[in-house]
Amino acid sequence: MLIRHPPDISTSEITDELLYTTRREFLLAAGFGLGALSGLLPFARAGLPLTGGTDDDKLTPWDDITGYNNFYEFGTGKDDPARNGGTLRTRPWKVEVAGEVAKPAVYDFDDLLRGLTVEERVYRHRCVEAWSMVVPWNGVPLVSLIDRLEPTSRAKYVEFTTLLDPRQMPGQQRGILDWPYTEGLRMDEARHPLAILVTGLYGKPLPNQNGAPLRLVVPWKYGFKGGKSIVRIRFLETQPATTWNLAAPDEYGFYANVNPEVDHPRWSQARERRIGEFFKRKTLPFNGYADQVAPLYAGMDLRKNF
Amino acid sequence: MTRATFVTRVVKPLLYVAAVVPAVWVTFALFTGRVEGDQVKYLQHFTGTVVLVTLFLTLAVTPLRRLTGWNEVIRVRRLIGLTAFWYALLHFLSYVVFDQMLSLPDIAEDVGKHPWVLVGFASFLMLVPLAVTSTAGWVRRLGGRRWNRLHRLIYPAAIGGVLHYLWLVKKDVRDPLWFAAALGVLFLARIWAARARRKPARARAPRSEPSPLIPAREDVA
Numbered sequence: 001m002l003i004r005h006p007p008d009i010s011t012s013e014i015t016d017e018l019l020y021t022t023r024r025e026f027l028l029a030a031g032f033g034l035g036a037l038s039g040l041l042p043f044a045r046a047g048l049p050l051t052g053g054t055d056d057d058k059l060t061p062w063d064d065i066t067g068y069n070n071f072y073e074f075g076t077g078k079d080d081p082a083r084n085g086g087t088l089r090t091r092p093w094k095v096e097v098a099g100e101v102a103k104p105a106v107y108d109f110d111d112l113l114r115g116l117t118v119e120e121r122v123y124r125h126r127c128v129e130a131w132s133m134v135v136p137w138n139g140v141p142l143v144s145l146i147d148r149l150e151p152t153s154r155a156k157y158v159e160f161t162t163l164l165d166p167r168q169m170p171g172q173q174r175g176i177l178d179w180p181y182t183e184g185l186r187m188d189e190a191r192h193p194l195a196i197l198v199t200g201l202y203g204k205p206l207p208n209q210n211g212a213p214l215r216l217v218v219p220w221k222y223g224f225k226g227g228k229s230i231v232r233i234r235f236l237e238t239q240p241a242t243t244w245n246l247a248a249p250d251e252y253g254f255y256a257n258v259n260p261e262v263d264h265p266r267w268s269q270a271r272e273r274r275i276g277e278f279f280k281r282k283t284l285p286f287n288g289y290a291d292q293v294a295p296l297y298a299g300m301d302l303r304k305n306f
Numbered sequence: 307m308t309r310a311t312f313v314t315r316v317v318k319p320l321l322y323v324a325a326v327v328p329a330v331w332v333t334f335a336l337f338t339g340r341v342e343g344d345q346v347k348y349l350q351h352f353t354g355t356v357v358l359v360t361l362f363l364t365l366a367v368t369p370l371r372r373l374t375g376w377n378e379v380i381r382v383r384r385l386i387g388l389t390a391f392w393y394a395l396l397h398f399l400s401y402v403v404f405d406q407m408l409s410l411p412d413i414a415e416d417v418g419k420h421p422w423v424l425v426g427f428a429s430f431l432m433l434v435p436l437a438v439t440s441t442a443g444w445v446r447r448l449g450g451r452r453w454n455r456l457h458r459l460i461y462p463a464a465i466g467g468v469l470h471y472l473w474l475v476k477k478d479v480r481d482p483l484w485f486a487a488a489l490g491v492l493f494l495a496r497i498w499a500a501r502a503r504r505k506p507a508r509a510r511a512p513r514s515e516p517s518p519l520i521p522a523r524e525d526v527a
Contacts (some may be wrong), residue, residue: 068343076478078343129476131344176478247477266473267420271405275343278404 057124060133062202064275069209070127071228072177073162073169080171085208088168088229093213099159099235102150109213113199116140116148120203121196123219126258126287130280132272137217138200143191145233151187155235159184160216160227169229177243183216183227184240184254188296194219194289197230220286220293222256253306257297258287262306313378321382325389328356329396346404353397354471358485360390361464365492372499384440387460391437398430422473429466432459464489 071081074088093109118138126132146158164180166172172179189195198215199206206212211228218225224244234240244252251265260270260283271280286293297305307315332352335341341348367383370376406413417427436457438444445453468489472482 064342072477131347263419266422268416273344273346273404276345278346279407280405 057122057134058276059122059136060275065133065135065201066207066209068275070129070223071171071209071211073171073179073181073229074209075171076176081209082207084170087170088163088208088212090208090213090229093231095214095230096232097149097234098232100152100155100237101235102152113140113145113197113214116144118199119196121217121219123194123217124287125217125219125223126272126283128222128224128252128256128264128269130267130269130272130283131275132283132287133275136202137196137198138203138206139196139198139217141193142195142197142216143193145197146191149233149235151235154237156187157184157236157239158187158190159232159234159236159240160230161232161234162227163229163231178246180231181227181243182240183225183242184236185216185218185225186239186296189218189293192293192296194292198226220257220289222252222258224252225256255297255302255305257293257302257306258283259285259302259306261285262303309376310378310381313381318382318385321385325360325385325392328352328393346400350397350400353393353400354467356393357390357397358464358467358471360386360393361460361467362485362488362492364390365460365464365489366495369492369495369499372503373495388437388440391433394430394433398427422470425466425473426470429463429470432463432466436460436463461493 067082068078069081070078071085074081074084091109094106095109095112096106097112098104118140120136120138122134122136124132125135151158160183162181163169164172166179185195195216195218198211198217199213201207201210206215208229211226211230214230215228216226216230239254242252242254244256245254258269263269269283272283273280284290332349336345336349364383364387367379367386371379402408402413406416416423418424436459439448439453439456448456468482468485471485472479475482
């Protein structure tokens, strides 16, 4: 059953359709403008300024971001998602909103985000396997969607569920993980302004291998926390079970905050290889976003709550 | 052309070329931007795979010889074994240089803390004396029996190599398990070949264990 979301945006707030349909050209032009500017300034670093970071973080090229993926729904090889992602149909796409929420409903993907401002966020992306990228995502702050959905006071956690369809996602034909993939956040984490729901990459629609049409990005956590191809958002009173935690509880915790001090039981997390570089670099606490997010975990033992 | 000269003049030169092909390919792939994502990891995975394959081929020589009676294959064993060593060295160097930036304390910590690194490290160290003593001079100096005993280090090195692979994989262990299965088959083949050899030997006059390189003496360059 499809329950329509009542219009709660006045017409004056709605972007003119022409502006809307040309927004990507605008973003691209803005990108090229900045690029050209940095070319003129000999000391300017290439790439866009990073949201919440001042490191020497250059944008990872499109081909690497879209050709080197962990998305086991399409196979466990890094190039499998790019190769096999074509079978995923991202329109029409329904997202179920369920649980402790004022308006549980099944939304059409376009209705779910209508009226929310898509922003560009350049984030470091740190995989639990000790590699990293710098990615220019396009998306909406998760908090803006949460506010719109009006979770009840009992909602303490949010759970994100990935599509389950072995025909569209051939990797699900093997029981390598307990499908469907689920991930979750504590409510205060989910409401943090750095957490975003992503719909695009480099100003273009999100490619299937990166989690189209809708994925979660939580830049201070290991990449696996960012559920892809989301079909259900559920608000819960208790902590949800999460896929990698179920697969190997001693290796992948619920929190999974990037932490150079706490090794994966089998390998070190102290350093990471930035894709495109040969030597490893030091991993930063909370992936370099400690100033913004460390207060969320005040008083918690991060060794125990890894 | 006898089988012996065929092996020396045709098979061996071909194997020399085959031994270089992976190194040429991986260099080409890395420098022409064919590798998406983590290039160092690609280099490490690639060289690691070559090491396992060549180690397994080295281990296949004796059972093949025993089961088929083609004693000439022994002439290519050192070449294949040394290929395994050179790729293991590349693999090791890529870790020491790119992952650890030659920092001894970091390497020591990594080896001490992480069993998969320890096992890989130990397996590489085991290959070093085998490569050093691969020359005819060393066979003579050690004597066939002691040389043979030393070179049994290839067994723990091969087992360690497979474990090293198995322990690094996040979840999908199919590939390392294929290697484990292949190693199992090779060990079974050795046992079987040794048994097959022992039976007729009992019928004949007792004789001492032949040195592995003695039938191939003329092969020593």
